[in-house]
Amino acid sequence: MDLSTTYLGLRLKTPFIVASSELTDSVEKIMQHEKNGAGAVVLKSMFEEQILAESYTSAISDMNESPDAFDYIQQYQAAHSAEKHLKLIEEAKKSVSIPIIASINCVSKSKWIDYTKSLETAGADAIELNISFLPTDMNITGEEIEQRYIDIVQAVKQTVKIPVSLKLSPWFSSLPNMLYKFYIHKIDGFVLFNKFYHxxxxxxxxxxxxxxxxxxxxxxxxxxRYIGLMSGAIKADFAASTGIHTPETAIKLLLAGAKAVELASILYKKGSEYLLVMKEGLEKWMEEKNYSSLEEAIGICSFKNIKNPNGYSRIQFMKYFAKIQ
Ligand SMILES: Cc1cc2nc3c(=O)[nH]c(=O)nc-3n(C[C@H](O)[C@H](O)[C@H](O)COP(=O)(O)O)c2cc1C
Structure with missing residues (x-):
């Protein structure tokens, strides 16, 4: 049975990607994930500020954070320096055959963008940009924020040749329009959606x-909803993220059009071995439904392919209570 998929032009043996987190911060952990059936891993993010080697002092005082937070960030910086991160990529590339996707957490276009070239040189197969800008200033318009995102995408795409994906929040006035703009700026894929610190x-x-x-x-x-709506409309690869805890949920997202699914919380809770449960569950379902290759199933429930796609655009309950389909 063929569980392989193509994501960002990379061949993945399975659609299960270990999401960016401490789950991927060492070669040993990455080797374990490969053994348990991961199709790829996304490394723990490097933060824009870390790359710039700036002290967090000013940011912290702005945010009125506690000294504990400052200590934590200093320790974090020591453990995840830009140099160490490049070494991790080089070592991981020597130790496993699954793709290694580097990740950067960023909010603006600046000098950190040069670092993406180092990620490429170190052997990263792709870069996932986690752009998370939280507006708190009443004077900043939606348009300005959208332009920030575009500027980052444009600059990174001009710097590296490896594929670049965007891990986003759903908080845009018109998400389809934004995805389309990113696509025009040659983004290779999307991770929908990021989960934020609550x-x-x-x-x-x-x-x-x-x-x-x-x-x-x-x-x-x-x-x-958004993978279903957009995967058939934009020629970019979609990976699903957030709340994928069972093989059944993963299958739903693949049917909606995800080329891959990213897992974090469930692997924190159940360990890397849970990848085996995900893989077995997918295989069992494919066997029951007579699919010999996963690619036959990907996207068959997308807006483009499903017979009655209205459910994708419905957000109010009125028709449900009126028993209208
Ligand atoms: C402890 C922890 C650390 C995380 N660190 C990062 C990170 O460095 N970069 C990132 O893009 N996402 C990070 N995430 C978010 C995950 O990659 C993932 O997108 C999110 O947890 C939703 O997926 P899940 O429902 O499978 O947990 C982290 C999540 C957790 C729980």
Missing amino acids: TDVNINTPELSVGSIFSDPGDFHHSL
Whole structure:
């Protein structure tokens, strides 16, 4: 049975990608994921600020963060320096045959973009750009923010030859229009969607706290909708992310048009071996449905291919309560 897929022009033995996180921060962990059936890994992100080797001091004082946070960031910087990151890519490339996708977390176009060339030289097979700009200033317009994204994409695409994907949030006024603009600027793929650090409030202290860092199994519907809507409309590869905890959920996203699925929370909870469960579940389903190759199934439920695609564009419940299909 052929579980292979093509994502960003790379051949993946399975559609399961270990998402950017500490799960991919050492060669040993990456080797383990390959053994358990990962099709590729995305390395823990390098942050724009780290690459610029800037101190976080000013950013932290701006954010009014605690000294604990400062210590944490300093330790993080020491453990994940730009040089160490390049070494990790070189070592991983010698040790495994699955593609190694580098990841950069960024918010603006600046000197860090040169570093993408070093990632390419070190052997990265592709780059995933995690652009996450959270507007908090009332004077910044949506248009300005969109232009920031485009500027970054343009600059990175002019710097490297390896494929580049964009890991995005769903928070655009017109996500389809933005994806189309990125496509015009030659982006090779999209990861829909990123999961963000949740802000919460501790009602006893009372002060700000952190929400769950892990996703819930029901968190995949947004990704499903937009991958279904856009995968047949734009000639770029889509990977699904957030809330993929079971083989069944992975299959749904592949049917909607994802070429691959990225997993983090479930692997944190169940360990790398859970990749075997994902793989077996997919194989079992393909056998039951008589698919000998995964590529036959990818996208058959996309907006473009499914008989009744209305469900993709429905967001209100009125028709549901009126029992109208
Ligand atoms: C502990 C942890 C660390 C993460 N670190 C990164 C990171 O460095 N870069 C990134 O793009 N995403 C990071 N993520 C987000 C994951 O790659 C993934 O997109 C998100 O967790 C949603 O997928 P999931 O539902 O399978 O967890 C992290 C997630 C977790 C839980």
